[in-house]
Amino acid sequence: MNLRVGFELVFGCSQPTPMLLMLHTHASHANEVLVPDRLLVDPPLPLTHYYDAFGNCCSRLVTPSHGFLTLSNHALLDVAGRPEVAPLDSYQSPVEHLPDECLQFLLGSRYCETDLLSNTAWQMFGNSPLGRPRVQAICDYVHRHVVFDYQQARPTRTAFETWREGVGVCRDYAHLAVALCRAMNIPARYCSGYISDVGLPPPYAPMDFCAWFEAWLGGRWQTFDPRNNAPRTGRVLMARGRDAADVALSNAFGPTPLVKFSVICEPDAGTESLAGRAVASTQQASQATSTS
Structure with a gap:
């Protein structure tokens, strides 16, 4: 099954603020990637990446001095089109x-x-x-x-x-x-x-x-x-x-309120008949800044 995943996050900016982001699909999905994700930044800003001690891909940037910062990302993966199956081996190690x-x-x-x-x-x-x-x-x-x-x-x-x-x-x-x-x-x-x-x-x-x-x-x-x-x-x-x-999606070292976000995770149109949806929710904005 071809699965589209992605998001759009909009932050309010009142001063240049360093941010640490964790917004990429994990490297463990590398063999499933059809279209790799790429973090898009609007307005364009310098962006650097590194991997942390847990193997997570992290990004760093400094926000604009005023206005809004929009972060977006979309990827296409070929994932199993059936429900998860528990592994047979399930013993507990001392x-x-x-x-x-x-x-x-x-x-x-x-x-x-x-x-x-x-x-x-x-x-x-x-x-x-x-x-x-x-x-x-x-x-x-x-x-x-x-x-x-x-x-x-x-x-x-x-x-x-x-x-x-x-x-x-x-x-x-x-x-x-x-x-x-x-x-x-x-x-x-x-x-x-x-x-x-x-x-x-x-x-x-x-x-x-x-x-x-x-x-x-x-x-x-x-x-x-x-x-x-x-x-x-x-x-x-x-x-x-x-x-x-x-694993916080974003850590901001200054005032950068999240004012809007939307998330998508659905079968790619034209490859699957199953319905998916992406719904923006400003009510949930406070949950996306420092939680996952």
């Missing part, structure tokens, strides 16, 4: 056998307070089967426990606060599940990107960037999505990290 690269994803982080949730995690999941069944039990719990509500979203909400308040958006679902997995000695890392609505019945919610997580099982990273808690068709990774602090 901590002493984990690869070195996994150890950082067992530790607490800015939004995932394993110390505050450890006792709760072992009380709820200590008797569940090891491996994928245990991670799925965590996802099932988070999916039931948290009520999705954009109106109550806030960029500072942590996993412990999500557990205590029982409300949030996709990043909060992911943070809580990540923290509970880490508390159970299962490496887990936060992911952000696009998810299409291919195969789902309408009505559709406004398109947005999404968050999920990966757990180390069966000797590989495996995808879990506590917000949707069901296989999806057309999931495209943009960035990975310990939590949302590592």
Whole structure:
């Protein structure tokens, strides 16, 4: 299936402000790319790129002194046209056998307070089967426990606060599940990107960037999505990290309010008959600046 992904972000500018951006599809999709993404900047500005410690492609620029800055990006990928299938290997490795690269994803982080949730995690999941069944039990719990509500979203909400308040958006679902997995000695890392609505019945919610997580099982990273808690068709990774602090779409070192944004993730017209959609939403603008 040929899948189009992209966005348009518009920021208000009142002074030259350095910005750090994480707005590209992840290099792990390189073999699926038909038309590569290219970050477009209006007005044209000098733009540099680098890869961070997690392998994410990052961009740097300085905003204009006044007016608006528009960032846009579109790509075409050849992705599987069927729902995700869970890998067969799902055993849970003892901590002493984990690869070195996994150890950082067992530790607490800015939004995932394993110390505050450890006792709760072992009380709820200590008797569940090891491996994928245990991670799925965590996802099932988070999916039931948290009520999705954009109106109550806030960029500072942590996993412990999500557990205590029982409300949030996709990043909060992911943070809580990540923290509970880490508390159970299962490496887990936060992911952000696009998810299409291919195969789902309408009505559709406004398109947005999404968050999920990966757990180390069966000797590989495996995808879990506590917000949707069901296989999806057309999931495209943009960035990975310990939590949302590592994969923010934009970090501005000065006043640059996001005034408008739109996201698209749909089958390419002429190659698929399945309906997709792209809906701009200024109501969600505050969620896109420092979250994923």
